[in-house]
Amino acid sequence: MAEPVAEDSPHIVIENLRFRRGRKVVFEDLSMRIPRGQVTTVMGPSGSGKTTLLRLIGGQLRPDGGRIWVDGQEVARLSTRRLYALRKRMGMLFQSGALLTDLSVFENVAFPLREHTDLPEDVLRTLVLLKLEAVGLRSARDLDPASLSGGMARRVALARAIALDPDLIMYDEPFTGLDPITMGQIVTLIRRTNQSLGLTSVLVSHDVTEAMAISDHVVLIADGRAVDAGAPDDLRARASDWSAQFLEGRPDGPVPFHYPGDGYREDLLGVRERRDD
Amino acid sequence: MIDAIASLGRSSLNALVVFGRAFLFLLQVLASLDIVIRRFGLTVVQIYSVGVRSLLIIIVSGLFVGMVLGYQGYITLVNFGAAEALGGVVALSLVRELGPVVTALLFAGRAGSALTAELGLMKTTEQLSAMEMMAVNPYRRIFAPRFVAGFLSMPLLAAIFSAVGVMGGYIVGVGMLGVDSGAYFSQMQSVTDWNEDVLSGVIKSIVFGFVVTWIAVFQGFNAMPTSEGISRATTQTVVVSSLAILGLDFILTGLMFGAG
Numbered sequence: 001m002a003e004p005v006a007e008d009s010p011h012i013v014i015e016n017l018r019f020r021r022g023r024k025v026v027f028e029d030l031s032m033r034i035p036r037g038q039v040t041t042v043m044g045p046s047g048s049g050k051t052t053l054l055r056l057i058g059g060q061l062r063p064d065g066g067r068i069w070v071d072g073q074e075v076a077r078l079s080t081r082r083l084y085a086l087r088k089r090m091g092m093l094f095q096s097g098a099l100l101t102d103l104s105v106f107e108n109v110a111f112p113l114r115e116h117t118d119l120p121e122d123v124l125r126t127l128v129l130l131k132l133e134a135v136g137l138r139s140a141r142d143l144d145p146a147s148l149s150g151g152m153a154r155r156v157a158l159a160r161a162i163a164l165d166p167d168l169i170m171y172d173e174p175f176t177g178l179d180p181i182t183m184g185q186i187v188t189l190i191r192r193t194n195q196s197l198g199l200t201s202v203l204v205s206h207d208v209t210e211a212m213a214i215s216d217h218v219v220l221i222a223d224g225r226a227v228d229a230g231a232p233d234d235l236r237a238r239a240s241d242w243s244a245q246f247l248e249g250r251p252d253g254p255v256p257f258h259y260p261g262d263g264y265r266e267d268l269l270g271v272r273e274r275r276d277d
Numbered sequence: 278m279i280d281a282i283a284s285l286g287r288s289s290l291n292a293l294v295v296f297g298r299a300f301l302f303l304l305q306v307l308a309s310l311d312i313v314i315r316r317f318g319l320t321v322v323q324i325y326s327v328g329v330r331s332l333l334i335i336i337v338s339g340l341f342v343g344m345v346l347g348y349q350g351y352i353t354l355v356n357f358g359a360a361e362a363l364g365g366v367v368a369l370s371l372v373r374e375l376g377p378v379v380t381a382l383l384f385a386g387r388a389g390s391a392l393t394a395e396l397g398l399m400k401t402t403e404q405l406s407a408m409e410m411m412a413v414n415p416y417r418r419i420f421a422p423r424f425v426a427g428f429l430s431m432p433l434l435a436a437i438f439s440a441v442g443v444m445g446g447y448i449v450g451v452g453m454l455g456v457d458s459g460a461y462f463s464q465m466q467s468v469t470d471w472n473e474d475v476l477s478g479v480i481k482s483i484v485f486g487f488v489v490t491w492i493a494v495f496q497g498f499n500a501m502p503t504s505e506g507i508s509r510a511t512t513q514t515v516v517v518s519s520l521a522i523l524g525l526d527f528i529l530t531g532l533m534f535g536a537g
């Protein structure tokens with residue numbers, strides 16, 4: 001099943017992905033390829049399903065249709081054991097950091113190592129300190145997650161995500177809510193992690209400037225489809241209607257400002273057209 | 278009218294769905310129990326936080342309940358000139374009923390609500406998701422040890438409650454009201470039957486421990502990931518557990534004493 005995968009084959013392939021949340025269609029027909037060893041950013045407006053996409057790739061959600069391959073393995077078809085084996089080679093940074101609140105910073109980074117390896121305590125300590133050093137937080141190791149700032153928490157989460165030396169790392173909105181200095185630190189960290197560990201990085205973001213600056217490859221999604229993809233410069237040069245709206249931050253255009261629903265007038269007047277669902 | 282029937286139907290359907298989810302959840306937890314043997318340390322930590330931390334409230338309540346029993350029992354018995362039977366009355370009430378039931382109610386309020394809030398918060402802050410993505414199964418790492426800890430702690434807490442209660446009855450009956458000390462204990466020994474009384478109390482407390490922990494852990498797992506969701510789940514744990522304890526107590530008492 002896990003055939004050897006060619007060096008230059010895409011790390012992740014998504015084909016005709018369909019996914020629904022209740023009645024809301026999140027992905028209609030999404031296809032994309034995420035190249036190995038590069039930084040790829042998936043950009044799209046808020047609510048376009050970026051977080052959902054990462055959860056689908058990680059096998060936490062099942063597609064309603066279409067397929068997702070990671071490293072040549074179809075995620076939705078894997079047995080629990082194989083899925084967990086695949087996840088050991090994936091790191092994921094949650095929007096909130098998602099540190100374990102009852103453990104110290106040190107123990108948070110040590111957590112995946114303790115769960116999946118039988119390393120002697122001194123080796124484990126060295127490894128954890130190494131990872132914390134990489135994110136500049138070696139001296140914060142005894143702190144409680146509750147006493148970290150948002151930026152620090154995200155760096156600890158990054159140290160934890162690379163603890164098992166994964167070959168794929170996914171970042172959910174790594175830039176939101178950070179001051180420019182911290183933002184710069186995170187940008188550098190993502191770039192450096194990608195180079196020094198030679199892994200594939202997938203970012204999900206709506207921060208156009210940072211994301212364009214950091215990525216080798218960009219995919220734009222909207223209305224449940226990938227509307228454009230390519231190197232950042234190509235995208236800017238080509239600029240379809242949609243990309244132009246998004247990249248330049250115009251409020252209205254092909255992407256409507258309003259969440260789809262009843263007409264404004266009907267809503268205000270309290271009359272409601274009967275709709276066939 | 279039609280609306281009322283429809284909403285009744287809808288809420289019963291919802292209740293069934295929740296019950297189904299709770300049952301599937303239980304099966305998953307039971308299927309993960311091997312972790313408890315493989316890494317007993319995880320369970321020990323939980324026994325500490327679920328069981329040991331409930332000790333104080335259990336001991337204090339047991340003492341007071343025993344003292345009240347000593348008082349009330351004496352007042353009734355002395356009318357029949359049977360005050361020396363006090364030891365038996367106190368012990369039987371505690372071992373058969375009050376020990377398991379009051380302990381379970383306190384346990385639901387103290388440990389159950391804490392479990393629900395802890396797990397609900399872990400869910401809300403995506404800690405459970407993060408664990409899954411680190412290839413750590415939360416059923417094994419989080420739910421199963423907590424479940425076993427609650428299940429093991431309850432009977433022990435109930436036993437402690439009863440033992441302390443007996444001492445409370447002794448303090449009031451013997452110390453304050455002048456019942457003979459030897460009679461208090463010999464009466465207790467002669468009327469309390471191992472199978473009929475002690476064992477049935479132990480069975481009750483095991484069942485209550487199972488149900489309360491199941492409800493508490495499931496409510497945490499099933500909570501809406503918002504602060505309101507957590508507060509609602511915590512309340513639900515206490516309310517549903519309490520009703521379940523009292524209802525089951527009736528059924529178990531009927532089963533164990535009714536037929537005999």
Ligand SMILES: Nc1ncnc2c1ncn2[C@@H]1O[C@H](COP(=O)(O)OP(=O)(O)OP(=O)(O)O)[C@@H](O)[C@H]1O
Binds near residue numbers: 022050052206
């Ligand atoms: N648990 C859920 N239940 C129902 N609908 C959900 C749930 N989670 C997300 N959705 C819906 O799915 C859609 C995509 O959500 P998602 O969180 O993936 O968006 P996003 O692109 O990550 O947004 P943001 O940039 O704001 O983080 C949204 O419209 C949201 O309403």
Ligand SMILES: [Mg+2]
Binds near residue numbers: 050051052
């Ligand atoms: Mg998101």
